[in-house]
Amino acid sequence: MSFIETLKAAWSAQDSLACVGLDPDLSRLPAHLPRTPAGVLEFNRAIIDATHDLVCAYKPQIAYFAAISAEQQLLATIEHIRKVCPRVPVILDAKRGDIGCTAEQYAIEAFERYGADAVTINPYMGRDSAEPFLRYADRGVLLLCRTSNSGAADLQDLMVEGQPLYERVAMLVAQQWNVHGNCALVFGATWPAQMARVRALVGDMPFLVPGVGAQGGDIESMVRAGQTANGTGLIINSSRGILYASSGRDFAAAARGEAIKLRDTINRSRHRS
Amino acid sequence: MSFIETLKAAWSAQDSLACVGLDPDLSRLPAHLPRTPAGVLEFNRAIIDATHDLVCAYKPQIAYFAAISAEQQLLATIEHIRKVCPRVPVILDAKRGDIGCTAEQYAIEAFERYGADAVTINPYMGRDSAEPFLRYADRGVLLLCRTSNSGAADLQDLMVEGQPLYERVAMLVAQQWNVHGNCALVFGATWPAQMARVRALVGDMPFLVPGVGAQGGDIESMVRAGQTANGTGLIINSSRGILYASSGRDFAAAARGEAIKLRDTINRSRHRS
Numbered sequence: 001m002s003f004i005e006t007l008k009a010a011w012s013a014q015d016s017l018a019c020v021g022l023d024p025d026l027s028r029l030p031a032h033l034p035r036t037p038a039g040v041l042e043f044n045r046a047i048i049d050a051t052h053d054l055v056c057a058y059k060p061q062i063a064y065f066a067a068i069s070a071e072q073q074l075l076a077t078i079e080h081i082r083k084v085c086p087r088v089p090v091i092l093d094a095k096r097g098d099i100g101c102t103a104e105q106y107a108i109e110a111f112e113r114y115g116a117d118a119v120t121i122n123p124y125m126g127r128d129s130a131e132p133f134l135r136y137a138d139r140g141v142l143l144l145c146r147t148s149n150s151g152a153a154d155l156q157d158l159m160v161e162g163q164p165l166y167e168r169v170a171m172l173v174a175q176q177w178n179v180h181g182n183c184a185l186v187f188g189a190t191w192p193a194q195m196a197r198v199r200a201l202v203g204d205m206p207f208l209v210p211g212v213g214a215q216g217g218d219i220e221s222m223v224r225a226g227q228t229a230n231g232t233g234l235i236i237n238s239s240r241g242i243l244y245a246s247s248g249r250d251f252a253a254a255a256r257g258e259a260i261k262l263r264d265t266i267n268r269s270r271h272r273s
Numbered sequence: 274m275s276f277i278e279t280l281k282a283a284w285s286a287q288d289s290l291a292c293v294g295l296d297p298d299l300s301r302l303p304a305h306l307p308r309t310p311a312g313v314l315e316f317n318r319a320i321i322d323a324t325h326d327l328v329c330a331y332k333p334q335i336a337y338f339a340a341i342s343a344e345q346q347l348l349a350t351i352e353h354i355r356k357v358c359p360r361v362p363v364i365l366d367a368k369r370g371d372i373g374c375t376a377e378q379y380a381i382e383a384f385e386r387y388g389a390d391a392v393t394i395n396p397y398m399g400r401d402s403a404e405p406f407l408r409y410a411d412r413g414v415l416l417l418c419r420t421s422n423s424g425a426a427d428l429q430d431l432m433v434e435g436q437p438l439y440e441r442v443a444m445l446v447a448q449q450w451n452v453h454g455n456c457a458l459v460f461g462a463t464w465p466a467q468m469a470r471v472r473a474l475v476g477d478m479p480f481l482v483p484g485v486g487a488q489g490g491d492i493e494s495m496v497r498a499g500q501t502a503n504g505t506g507l508i509i510n511s512s513r514g515i516l517y518a519s520s521g522r523d524f525a526a527a528a529r530g531e532a533i534k535l536r537d538t539i540n541r542s543r544h545r546s
Contacts, residue, residue, distance in 0.1 A: 023375070063371060063378035069386060071344060095371050097395055098336060099422040099483075102296065105336035113342060122370055124397040124417060126424025144397060149372040151399025154445060158438065160431045165438070172427060210372075 003117045003140030003182060006089045007206060010056040011232045013087065017223075017270070018263045020051050020255075021093070021210070021239030022060040022077060026068060028244050030251045037070035043251075044077040047243060050252035052085035054259045057235050059208075061093040078114055091208065091235070092116035095144065096133075097125050103132040111136050118142055120186055120208070123169050127177055137180040140206075145169050145198065148188025148211025167198060174202040184208060189236070192218070192225035204228045206235060212262070213241025219262070223269035231271035238262050276390045276413030276455060279362045280479060283329040284505045286360065290496075290543070291536040293324050293528075294366070294483070294512030295333040295350060299341060301517050303524045310343035316524075317350040320516060323525035324532045325358040330508050332481075334366045351387055364481065364508070365389035368417065369406075370398050376405040384409050391415055393459055393481070396442050400450055410453035413479075418442050418471065421461025421484025440471060447475040457481060462509070465491070465498035477501045479508060485535070486514025492535070496542035504544035511535050 001009070011017060024040040033039040048058065058081050065074040078090055092114055096106040110119035110133075118140025121133055133141045146156055146166040156166040173183050185202065187195050189211035199207075207226055212219050219236070226234050242262070246254035274282070284290060297313040306312040321331065331354050338347040351363050365387055369379040383392035383406075391413025394406055406414045419429055419439040429439040446456050458475065460468050462484035472480075480499050485492050492509070499507050515535070519527035 025374075025378075061371075061375055061378075063369075063375045063382065067378040067381040067386065069344065071342065093371075095395075096336075096368070098334075098366075098368050099420065101298075102334055102336045105298075105334075105340040108340040109336065113340065122368075122395045122397050124395050124428055125420050125422060126427035126429070128422050128424035130424075147372065147398050149398060149401050151401035151403075154399030155397055155438070155442065156399070158433045158441060160433060160438075165428070165431065165433075168431060169428065 002138045003089055004206070006087065006117060007056060007140070007235070008232070010088055014053065014056055015267065016054055016056050016263045017232065017234045017236050017266050018055050018259060019057040019059050019091070019235045019237040020047065020055050020242050020259060021237045022047065022058060023064050023239040023243065025064060028247070030247050030249065032249055037068055037073045040068070040070055041073040041076050045080050046252040047255050048080055048084055050256040051242070051259045052088065054256070054263050055088060057089050057091050059091045059093050059237050061239070075114060078116070089117035091118040091120065091140070091142065093120050095120050095122050097122035097129050099125065100128050100132060103129050107132045107136060111139050118184070120144065123173070127172070130177055134177060134180055134182065137182055140182055140184055142184040142186050142208050143169065143173050145185040145187050146191055146194055147186065148190045152188065167201065170198045170202050174205060178205070186210065187226070189219070189222045192221040195222065196225035199226055204233055206233055208235045208237060210237045212236055213238035219265050220269045223266055227270055229271065236262070236266055275411045276362055277479070279360065279390060280329060280413070280508070281505070283361050287326065287329055288540065289327055289329050289536045290505065290507045290509050290539050291328050291532060292330040292332050292364070292508045292510040293320065293328050293515050293532060294510045295320065295331060296337050296512040296516065298337060301520070303520050303522065305522055310341055310346045313341070313343055314346040314349050318353050319525040320528050321353055321357055323529040324515070325361065327529070327532045327536050328361060330362050330364050332364045332366050332510050334512070348387060351389070362390035364391040364393065364413070364415065366393050368393050368395050370395035370402050372398065373401050373405060376402050380405045380409060384412050391457070393417065396446070400445070403450055407450060407453055407455065410455055413455055413457055415457040415459050415481050416442065416446050418458040418460050419464055419467055420459065421463045425461065440474065443471045443475050447478060451478070459483065460499070462492070462495045465494040468495065469498035472499055477506055479506055481508045481510060483510045485509055486511035492538045493542045496539055500543055502544065509535070509539055
């Protein structure tokens with residue numbers, strides 16, 4: 001199955017649009033865990049064990065592993081997801097982007113080394129920089145469109161012929177880059193009105209939506225703005241709000257509680273077909 | 274010394290604006306070397322030994338290491354540069370970019386794990402995504418402006434209030450992001466007329482210039498367009514044209530020959546103060 005098919009099956013089977021972001025920050029691990037790569041792996045496994053029936057995807061953020069030389073633990077985290085919930089897709093959050101021959105190497109990193117179902121990439125270098133990822137037709141390619149941070153406005157909101165740059169990105173992706181039907185967009189939860197416009201531009205293309213929870217995006221207005229006609233279309237990610245719900249020995253149970261809350265809050269605003 | 278000071282000293286001491294890009298592609302290693310991470314390290318060390326007196330910087334491209342799980346060999350390559358030519362700065366080509374707390378982890382990866390003097394980053398997510406890198410005031414932050422690939426036009430050339438997006442990026446960096454004086458721009462060799470305009474906009478800010486050699490940029494017109502009044506300001510990178518000058522046992526000598534040719538071609542077009 002392709003990423004998009006796996007994702008649709010997970011939306012349905014799990015009855016969830018929630019995604020847990022695995023951003024294991026050493027300084028925020030529960031106090032009883034060692035602040036080492038081994039501690040990170042133990043933490044991730046416990047979070048996955050506690051949430052695997054609640055999510056449509058996991059999103060490991062490679063930066064947190066790279067900063068502590070934990071490539072092996074990233075691999076082992078993904079292996080654990082495969083073992084516990086083989087039908088839940090893994091989105092490697094890497095935001096890569098480079099000229100073609102270098103992008104080929106990044107595609108190998110994401111799709112072959114780590115075996116990710118999908119990867120986030122940066123569109124600034126244009127179509128030929130995305131092509132080596134897009135060629136993996138069974139994998140997903142999630143292009144940054146409108147991000148959730150305040151500085152996003154610096155470039156993404158600049159007006160190009162009466163239209164903000166992020167809308168141009170959305171249209172380029174939908175009309176030109178999506179020849180294999182494996183594209184998705186990254187769209188921050190903090191901009192529901194803008195998300196509704198982009199939804200109208202790109203049809204049913206999935207959106208990965210960071211920025212709920214710690215970043216403060218309002219879930220209900222965002223789900224109403226971004227869902228497709230059948231009440232899906234969104235991969236709504238929370239990282240810190242779930243991972244660090246408790247710093248005690250009950251961290252996994254607390255994470256499960258937050259993940260249930262996220263799933264249910266989302267589901268209350270979904271169209272039901 | 275800061276990255277910018279180290280770079281200026283290297284321009285002067287080596288009488289060179291040439292940079293060798295370390296993009297070790299397993300499939301293009303000389304036939305007698307093993308196509309393994311160990312073979313990559315042996316290759317890199319030989320290239321460095323053969324070129325260290327000819328360059329103002331080395332630029333390892335992290336994607337080629339990540340694709341083959343060669344993080345240790347990337348570290349050992351940088352250690353070799355430190356041993357052989359401690360005054361030549363190392364630019365980690367990583368093109369990272371993410372929201373603040375994640376960008377902090379990428380900055381740790383580049384500046385602490387690998388100890389790079391400078392790193393390339395992608396400006397699409399705006400100033401707060403660059404801030405965690407910029408805070409390392411003694412390190413260089415090289416922001417993508419106008420890249421050398423054909424697809425660069427898709428976003429970078431879009432017109433924003435009568436000005437291409439890449440010029441807006443150059444002005445944002447020069448006027449707002451460069452508070453620690455540690456910024457530089459990545460500007461492809463393939464666009465000399467555009468480079469001359471950006472040089473006029475940003476003063477003496479260094480440009481990292483990929484796209485000569487294999488990518489076909491014309492060196493002389495680019496040096497005339499991009500150099501500063503004192504005949505510096507440019508870090509002119511060649512990767513494949515130098516690394517793969519020969520696939521035989523003479524690969525290092527052939528690389529040296531190409532590096533000399535690059536340095537000398539550049540120097541013939543420089544103002545001499």
